[in-house]
Amino acid sequence: MKTITKIEEIESVGPAKKIRVAAYCRVSSSSDDQLISLETQKAHYETYIRANPEWEFAGLYYDEGISGTKTSKREGLLSMLKDCGRGKIDYIVTKSISRFARNTADCLTMVRKLLELDIPVFFEKENINTASMESELMLSILSSMAESESVSISQNAKWSIQRRFKNGTFIIACPPYGYDNVDGELVVVPEQAVVVKRIFADALAGKGTHMIARELNSEGLPPIQGKKWHPGTIKFILKNEKYTGDVIFQKTYTDSSFNRHRNNGEYDQYFCENHHEPIISHEDFDKVNELLRQRGKEKGNGEDTAKYNNRYGFSGRIKCGECGSTFKRRMHYKPSGAYVAWCCGRHIDSVDACSMKYITDDALKAAFLTMMNKLVFSHKVVLKPLLNDLITTSDSERLQQISELENQIEKNVEQKQVLTDLMTSVKLSPALFHKVSNELNTEAEMLSKKKEGLLYSMSGEYSKVEELKLLMQFTAKNNMVTEFTEELFLAYVDRVTVVSRAEVMFELKCGLNLKERLVK
Numbered sequence: 173m174k175t176i177t178k179i180e181e182i183e184s185v186g187p188a189k190k191i192r193v194a195a196y197c198r199v200s201s202s203s204d205d206q207l208i209s210l211e212t213q214k215a216h217y218e219t220y221i222r223a224n225p226e227w228e229f230a231g232l233y234y235d236e237g238i239s240g241t242k243t244s245k246r247e248g249l250l251s252m253l254k255d256c257g258r259g260k261i262d263y264i265v266t267k268s269i270s271r272f273a274r275n276t277a278d279c280l281t282m283v284r285k286l287l288e289l290d291i292p293v294f295f296e297k298e299n300i301n302t303a304s305m306e307s308e309l310m311l312s313i314l315s316s317m318a319e320s321e322s323v324s325i326s327q328n329a330k331w332s333i334q335r336r337f338k339n340g341t342f343i344i345a346c347p348p349y350g351y352d353n354v355d356g357e358l359v360v361v362p363e364q365a366v367v368v369k370r371i372f373a374d375a376l377a378g379k380g381t382h383m384i385a386r387e388l389n390s391e392g393l394p395p396i397q398g399k400k401w402h403p404g405t406i407k408f409i410l411k412n413e414k415y416t417g418d419v420i421f422q423k424t425y426t427d428s429s430f431n432r433h434r435n436n437g438e439y440d441q442y443f444c445e446n447h448h449e450p451i452i453s454h455e456d457f458d459k460v461n462e463l464l465r466q467r468g469k470e471k472g473n474g475e476d477t478a479k480y481n482n483r484y485g486f487s488g489r490i491k492c493g494e495c496g497s498t499f500k501r502r503m504h505y506k507p508s509g510a511y512v513a514w515c516c517g518r519h520i521d522s523v524d525a526c527s528m529k530y531i532t533d534d535a536l537k538a539a540f541l542t543m544m545n546k547l548v549f550s551h552k553v554v555l556k557p558l559l560n561d562l563i564t565t566s567d568s569e570r571l572q573q574i575s576e577l578e579n580q581i582e583k584n585v586e587q588k589q590v591l592t593d594l595m596t597s598v599k600l601s602p603a604l605f606h607k608v609s610n611e612l613n614t615e616a617e618m619l620s621k622k623k624e625g626l627l628y629s630m631s632g633e634y635s636k637v638e639e640l641k642l643l644m645q646f647t648a649k650n651n652m653v654t655e656f657t658e659e660l661f662l663a664y665v666d667r668v669t670v671v672s673r674a675e676v677m678f679e680l681k682c683g684l685n686l687k688e689r690l691v692k
Contacts, residue, residue: 192230192262193221196252198271199236210236212575217265230261253282256291268297348414349395350451358414358448365451367393371409372452375460380467381406386518400496410464416457417450418443485658486536489667492516493677495526499670502530516670529673531690536668536676537656539688543678544653544660546686551647558684559640577623584616639664640682 195217199210214232221229233252249272255261264286266272272279272295283293283302292303350368351358367388374384381403388401395401413420420443423434490499497518504513512533518526547554591612595605643664653660669677677687 190228193227194230194261195232196266197234212571215571264293368451415452416454419447485661491669492528493669493671494528535690543688548647555644581619636683
């Protein structure tokens with residue numbers, strides 16, 4: 173008798189399908205320290221996702237220099253949402269609601285849209301997983317708080333600063349040359365005060381800012397920052413009212429987008445007389461500033477002379493290899509016609525002081541084109557190895573330290589906000605407020621200095637990597653450069669050192685120093 177047995181379908185046994193997890197991070201400004209903060213977040217999430225054996229890294233999406241309140245301008249976020257719609261992502265992790273969206277309506281709209289696609293979002297800071305939420309109430313409340321977080325912190329900080337402006341207790345954190353900050357008070361530094369008095373005396377004697385800076389440099393008198401005195405530094409000292417013992421508070425202000433502007437009446441200014449010990453008399457200060465105004469009128473520059481400092485692409489960027497002075501633009505005339513030349517500023521003042529002669533504008537432009545075309549031709553041999561070297565020198569341990577410090581700084585800011593709220597609602601005595609506030613300020617300063625030290629050590633390497641990537645993108649197109657443009661020069665060159673009349677060295681923003689011959 174025949175026996176028939178039903179063959180049951182046997183499920184194939186294989187590895188379980190991994191969850192495709194993507195991360196989103198954002199910083200609200202494009203400064204070096206914020207970009208390193210972004211690198212810290214990126215490194216954290218990539219490690220975090222790959223450490224889970226059930227997860228598959230589906231990419232990291234990020235935005236830099238973009239406000240959290242403007243979802244429409246966040247290309248990284250929009251790209252992630254598109255990939256979610258294309259079925260490339262199963263799960264999203266992000267640091268906090270404020271990093272994801274600071275607009276309640278946008279936050280809820282995105283979360284609902286993602287849930288329709290069966291894609292949960294996990295907010296680390298708030299410990300919220302949208303997949304397990306029975307109600308949107310908590311998310312709505314928290315996102316509303318995030319929406320007003322930056323505004324609230326800013327308003328509280330401004331309120332505190334305004335109070336200190338009005339009662340004259342605002343502490344000048346960065347004292348000008350000639351003063352030091354001792355327990356919140358500006359105290360005269362005698363040896364620097366002598367230099368300040370000399371600068372004002374030289375200005376009253378008719379010397380210009382260029383000549384004063386040159387003489388101070390020749391005598392080896394160092395400024396507070398940098399290795400050399402510059403005309404702009406001298407002018408800043410001559411126009412700074414703090415040397416008379418008075419202070420004008422709120423010369424600048426920060427707008428809602430956190431951009432700093434000169435205060436031209438948009439906000440109240442506060443004049444504090446006899447704030448500290450003067451170095452210069454009011455009479456001498458007024459005479460010097462009248463001389464500066466008069467010279468400005470004679471030159472036709474008016475009050476705002478900054479626009480004349482970099483009129484040409486090469487302006488301020490050509491240095492003498494012999495004496496270190498800046499080259500100046502000059503017109504030379506021959507029977508055959510006029511041409512543009514660049515001359516060492518010190519050589520112009522005295523042939524004996526520097527023997528470096530002029531170079532022509534055309535020769536310098538031709539040398540730049542030659543250098544760029546060499547990079548286009550050999551970018552794989554020169555630029556790619558350099559990029560690999562710079563990337564491998566990145567310090568993951570320092571990134572982790574910065575991440576921990578940022579968390580502590582963020583907690584400190586939150587504590588300050590709570591403290592201010594308690595003070596404004598009269599739930600805290602002034603004595604206790606000042607005690608706790610001082611402790612938090614001391615802690616904030618310590619954390620900031622630690623972070624600043626780490627950032628300083630990394631910012632140079634990170635900036636070079638970013639600049640090198642931009643240069644590689646340009647050279648990888650394999651398009652030979654046939655015409656000089658100032659935009660191209662300024663995009664990749666930091667400065668030019670004139671080694672001789674026959675050779676210059678281009679110091680690129682990515683850290684490369686390339687020599688090129690000048691063809692007359």
